[in-house]
Amino acid sequence: QLYFVESGGALVKPGGSLKLSCKAHGFSLDTYAVGWFRQAPGQGRAGVACIRTSNDGRTWQIDSVKGRFTISRDKNTVFLQMDALNTEDTALHFCGAHSSAYCSGWKDGADFPWWGRATQVTVSS
Numbered sequence: 629q630l631y632f633v634e635s636g637g638a639l640v641k642p643g644g645s646l647k648l649s650c651k652a653h654g655f656s657l658d659t660y661a662v663g664w665f666r667q668a669p670g671q672g673r674a675g676v677a678c679i680r681t682s683n684d685g686r687t688w689q690i691d692s693v694k695g696r697f698t699i700s701r702d703k704n705t706v707f708l709q710m711d712a713l714n715t716e717d718t719a720l721h722f723c724g725a726h727s728s729a730y731c732s733g734w735k736d737g738a739d740f741p742w743w744g745r746a747t748q749v750t751v752s753s
Contacts, residue, residue: 629653629654630652630653630654630655630742631652631653631654631744632650632651632652632653632723632725632742632743632744632745633650633651633653633744634648634649634650634651634721634722634723634744634745634746634747635648635649635651635747636648636649636708636747637721637746637747637748637749637750638748638749638750639750639751639752640713640749640750640751641751641752641753642713642714642715642751642752642753643712643713643714644713644751645709645710645711645712645713646710646713646749647707647708647709647710648664648707648708648710648721648723648747648749649705649706649707650662650664650705650706650707650708650723650744651704651705652704652705652725653704656704657701657703657704657705657706657725658681658682658703658704659681659729660681660725660726660727660728660729661678661679661680661681661725661726661728661729661730661731661734662678662679662701662706662723662724662725662726663675663676663677663678663679663723663724663726663731663734663737663740664676664677664678664699664706664708664721664722664723664724665721665722665723665724665737666717666719666720666721666722666749667719667720667722667746668716668718668719669718669719671719673722673736673737674690674735674736675690675734675735675736675737676689676690676693676697676708676721677689677690677693677697677699677708678699678726678731678734679699679700679701679706679731680729680730680731681729682701682703684729685701686731687699688731688734690735692716693710693717696710696711696712696713697709697710697711698711706723708721708723710749713749713751714751715751715752716751717749717751718749718750718751718752719748719749720746720747720748720749721746721747721748721749722743722744722745722746723743723744724737724740724742724743724744725740725741725742726739726740727739727740727741
């Protein structure tokens with residue numbers, strides 16, 4: 629059975645840090661690009677960052693998290709290191725695996741057929 633287990637979400641104060649993990653079970657992530665996405669209250673799901681396969685390693689992030697968030701991967705787990713968090717980062721965070729080795733369509737989740745169940749990140753003083 630193919631599924632993801634996400635972890636690392638929590639309540640944190642502005643300026644704090646979290647590291648999210650997304651571990652795949654039932655298949656190898658090696659040949660697939662993987663993205664992190666988030667859904668804030670009352671909004672749709674949107675891409676945060678994407679990383680190509682382990683052999684490539686290239687990454688993309690949305691402008692609002694550049695310099696603060698870092699996506700990385702190690703074997704069957706993909707991470708999102710989140711620093712300098714602010715209240716606008718409050719959202720459900722999901723990981724998703726692309727249908728290929730590339731991050732095409734990563735900003736809206738197109739061509740991402742496999743999804744995790746989400747972990748909640750809340751930034752509040």
